[in-house]
Amino acid sequence: xxxxxxxxxxxxxxxxxxxxxxxxxxxxxxxxxxxxxxxxxxxxxxxxxxxxxxxxxxxxxxxxxxxxxxxxxxxxxxxxxxxxxxxxxxxxxxxxxxxxxxxxxxxxxxxxxxxxxxxxxxxxxxxxxxxxxxxxxxxxxxxxxxxxxxxxxxxxxxxxxxxxxxxxxxxxxxxxxxxxxxxxxxxxxxxxxxxxxxxxxxxxxxxxxxxxxxxxxxxxxxxxxxxxxxxxxxxxxxxxxxxxxxxxxxxxxxxxxxxxxxxxxxxxxxxxxxxxxxxxxxxxxxxxxxxxxxxxxxxxxxxxxxxxxxxxxxxxxxxxxxxxxxxxxxxxxxxxxxxxxxxxxxxxxxxxxxxxxxxxxxxxxxxxxxxxxxxxxxxxxxxxxxxxxxxxxxxxxxxxxxxxxxxxxxxxxxxxxxxxxxxxxxxxxxxxxxxxxxxxxxxxxxxxxxxxxxxxxxxxxxxxxxxxxxxxxxxxxxxxxxxxxxxxxxxxxxxxxxxxxxxxxxxxxxxxxxxxxxxxxxxxxxxxxxxxxxxxxxxxxxxxxxxxxxxxxxxxxxxxxxxxxxxxxxxxxxxxxxxxxxxxxxxxxxxxxxxxxxxxxxxxxxxxxxx
Numbered sequence: 001x002x003x004x005x006x007x008x009x010x011x012x013x014x015x016x017x018x019x020x021x022x023x024x025x026x027x028x029x030x031x032x033x034x035x036x037x038x039x040x041x042x043x044x045x046x047x048x049x050x051x052x053x054x055x056x057x058x059x060x061x062x063x064x065x066x067x068x069x070x071x072x073x074x075x076x077x078x079x080x081x082x083x084x085x086x087x088x089x090x091x092x093x094x095x096x097x098x099x100x101x102x103x104x105x106x107x108x109x110x111x112x113x114x115x116x117x118x119x120x121x122x123x124x125x126x127x128x129x130x131x132x133x134x135x136x137x138x139x140x141x142x143x144x145x146x147x148x149x150x151x152x153x154x155x156x157x158x159x160x161x162x163x164x165x166x167x168x169x170x171x172x173x174x175x176x177x178x179x180x181x182x183x184x185x186x187x188x189x190x191x192x193x194x195x196x197x198x199x200x201x202x203x204x205x206x207x208x209x210x211x212x213x214x215x216x217x218x219x220x221x222x223x224x225x226x227x228x229x230x231x232x233x234x235x236x237x238x239x240x241x242x243x244x245x246x247x248x249x250x251x252x253x254x255x256x257x258x259x260x261x262x263x264x265x266x267x268x269x270x271x272x273x274x275x276x277x278x279x280x281x282x283x284x285x286x287x288x289x290x291x292x293x294x295x296x297x298x299x300x301x302x303x304x305x306x307x308x309x310x311x312x313x314x315x316x317x318x319x320x321x322x323x324x325x326x327x328x329x330x331x332x333x334x335x336x337x338x339x340x341x342x343x344x345x346x347x348x349x350x351x352x353x354x355x356x357x358x359x360x361x362x363x364x365x366x367x368x369x370x371x372x373x374x375x376x377x378x379x380x381x382x383x384x385x386x387x388x389x390x391x392x393x394x395x396x397x398x399x400x401x402x403x404x405x406x407x408x409x410x411x412x413x414x415x416x417x418x419x420x421x422x423x424x425x426x427x428x429x430x431x432x433x434x435x436x437x438x439x440x441x442x443x444x445x446x447x448x449x450x451x452x453x454x455x456x457x458x459x460x461x462x463x464x465x466x467x468x469x470x471x472x473x474x475x476x477x478x479x480x481x482x483x484x485x486x487x488x489x490x491x492x493x494x495x496x497x498x499x500x501x502x503x504x505x506x507x508x509x510x511x512x513x514x515x516x517x518x519x520x521x522x523x524x525x526x527x528x529x530x531x532x533x534x535x536x537x538x539x540x541x542x543x544x545x546x547x548x549x550x551x552x553x554x555x556x557x558x559x560x561x562x563x564x565x566x567x568x569x570x571x572x573x574x575x576x577x578x579x580x581x582x583x584x585x586x587x588x589x590x591x592x593x594x595x596x597x598x599x600x601x602x603x604x605x606x607x608x609x610x611x
Contacts, residue, residue: 079104079137082153084130086569088562088576088602097155100135102197110194111139111149114186114201125149131377133398138204146204147185151197152398157286158276162398163198164189164252165276169368169397170202172247172270179236180393189252205393211376211414213389219455221389225381226415226459227467228391233369234468241366241402244302245294246276262295276399280306282493283611285313299364299404303353306491307346314339314346314494321496324610326601327549328497331541334595341498348505349490351524355516356483363406363474371399374413407487409474417457421450426461430454479515482507495610499542502527503535549601555579562602576602 082098109119121141128138128148133156137149156162167187173179183203191197210225217225243262250260250271261271274280275294285291291309296302318339323329358364372378380393401408410416417424424430430451436444465472474480486508489501505525508515512523527535550560556576558564564572580600587593 079127082130082135083127083566085563085565088556088558088564088573090604090607093607094563098130098135098153100151100154100197102151102199103195106194107149107197107199108139110186110199111147111201112141115145115147117141131396133396148182148200148202148204150200150202156398158281159198160189160256161246161248161274161276163187163200165246165248165273165400166398167200168249168252168270169247169400171249172264172267173236173368173397176267176270177236177239179232180391181397182393182395205380205395207380207382207392209377210379210381210391213381214376217389217452219451222452222455223459225389225391226456227463229373229379230460230463230467232391232394233464233471237367237369237405237468237471239368241272241368243272243294244296244299244366244402244404245272245274246401247271247368248273262297272402275302275305275401275403277306277401277491278399279488279491279493280309284317285309285493289313289316296366299357299406300354302403302407303356303487303490304350306487307349307353310491310494311343311346314343318343318494319609321494321609322599323497324495324607325497326599326605327552328542328545329599330595331538331545332497332499334599337496337498339494339498342494342501345498345501345505346490348525349486349501352486352505352508352516353490355520356486358404358406358477358483359517360473360477362470363477364404366402367405367408367470368400368402369408370394370397371401372396373415376414405470406474406477406480407484409471409477409480410484411457411460411475415456415460417454421454423450424454424457426458429458479511482511482515493610499535499538502531503539506532506535552579556602 080099080101082095087094104125105119108122108125112119112121121143122139123142124138124140126138126140128136130136134150134152137151139147139149141147152159152163167184167189170181171184174181174183182205185201185203187200188195188198193199214222214225242265245261247264248261248271249269250263251269253259253261253271253273258273261273264270264272272295275296280293289309289312291312292305293309294302294305296305320336320338322334322336323332370378375396378394378396379391380395381389382392384390417426432447432451433439436447439447461472461475464475477483482504485504486501489504492500506527509523509525509527512520516523553560553562556579557568557572558576580602584593584596587596
């Protein structure tokens with residue numbers, strides 16, 4: 001019996017009653033709240049999202065908890081420490097990764113000087129927000145002028161490249177392309193300054209995060225904001241870059257002896273240098289191996305550099321590992337996985353990578369896109385005088401990459417309708433059912449949620465076809481998702497899971513003629529039928545386990561990466577322990593109990609072997 005069925009029993013006997021009592025509602029309403037029949041709560045476990053979901057869960061993409069603060073004063077520890085939340089697993093490690101000590105007085109002085117003022121002009125210096133990568137402070141001057149000081153967390157690597165690239169990317173997009181990003185007042189990509197920390201000083205944008213206001217949007221608001229977003233994407237994707245990688249000021253690369261990169265033809269201040277996708281720099285990869293991470297002059301280079309990086313890492317540091325994501329270990333029979341299997345699959349990938357270049361040369365051209373529009377907190381909006389919501393800024397450009405458009409394309413998860421919605425046709429404007437007014441309150445609420453979700457997807461696809469034909473062409477490629485899965489899985493750090501890449505490679509052999517085109521000839525790789533059967537079995541079982549993990553986190557009340565707001569930490573910790581005890585009570589054999597206790601995913605573990 002797998003964990004998912006234990007979880008179902010647990011939810012039936014425990015969670016339903018608890019949720020119902022807390023909400024004061026009926027059992028069916030509680031069932032909907034928990035998410036047993038609402039896919040919005042369960043998340044998207046589709047194959048196309050597998051890599052991103054795994055990256056978020058493992059911390060390769062780390063949204064953390066974005067939290068705003070309204071207090072006017074802080075103790076030094078509150079300024080230096082992460083105070084927005086806790087983690088059910090490895091809490092001390094996560095907090096230490098986010099602790100940044102700096103010279104407060106000197107940072108205030110540097111900030112004031114960046115806008116032509118003195119530190120005596122500062123009225124207040126308060127922590128504004130924290131997210132997965134950085135901490136922001138609001139600086140208010142005595143005359144009412146406001147600005148942002150943002151400091152990255154020390155675990156963000158490579159720290160110099162990341163900050164240098166983000167400021168250059170924001171500046172280029174704002175000054176050259178016309179994208180609304182915060183205006184920059186000053187920055188330091190290194191700690192060699194009086195404040196003893198990296199920092200960015202930038203404009204304080206007056207607006208609301210889209211995620212905070214979008215729940216109140218009517219149809220007109222949804223259509224308007226989605227169209228604006230598509231138009232901004234069209235503007236940034238209209239720029240064809242001479243190479244792939246990430247964007248920098250040429251002078252910043254020269255400072256650290258990294259060369260001049262490949263210059264931008266429209267502004268010599270900017271150049272393209274190393275690619276900052278997190279998977280290329282994870283853990284020891286950042287400092288203990290020497291590999292070429294860009295710039296890329298061809299799509300083939302972009303496709304293969306991540307696999308080359310991982311092969312170099314495995315040759316030096318590869319060791320057998322359990323999957324880092326403990327909720328996935330049952331699909332591997334709780335056995336350590338040997339890196340030689342992954343090495344073999346990486347070499348298979350390199351054999352087919354040249355044939356993954358899109359037959360449409362335009363789809364192989366290098367473009368840029370915001371790295372995380374799935375997170376609606378990165379889109380700031382404000383109301384105009386006639387009550388229309390306008391996008392006033394796109395923020396958080398850390399990790400932005402310049403890649404072939406066929407590898408960047410996709411509908412953001414916050415907009416994309418959920419897979420399995422058989423009633424949805426992306427080419428037909430959605431509407432409420434004819435009997436909507438006759439439905440119960442709960443069913444009307446569900447239909448309204450369905451309409452909003454479908455309308456966002458429909459409008460994005462429709463407007464992309466009209467305003468961004470290049471992106472639309474990439475979206476229409478039936479093999480777009482498989483190309484992207486292969487690209488990302490081949491770069492993903494070795495963390496004890498050989499089967500995701502293997503599954504995608506098997507799919508490539510099945511679709512080879514259509515994927516690679518007739519000029520590619522026979523597929524250069526093949527798999528034994530037993531390997532194919534194993535991968536198919538794993539995919540089915542893993543989908544069930546992923547669903548079980550998402551359900552369990554929903555029941556407990558924490559995010560996918562295990563984070564919890566401070567004020568709910570003790571409550572959620574208690575709920576997780578209750579759930580563990582109840583699940584354990586349903587296990588039938590000594591081996592099941594041993595495996596369950598050894599691999600329970602909401603407790604501390606040693607992460608060092610996975611770095």
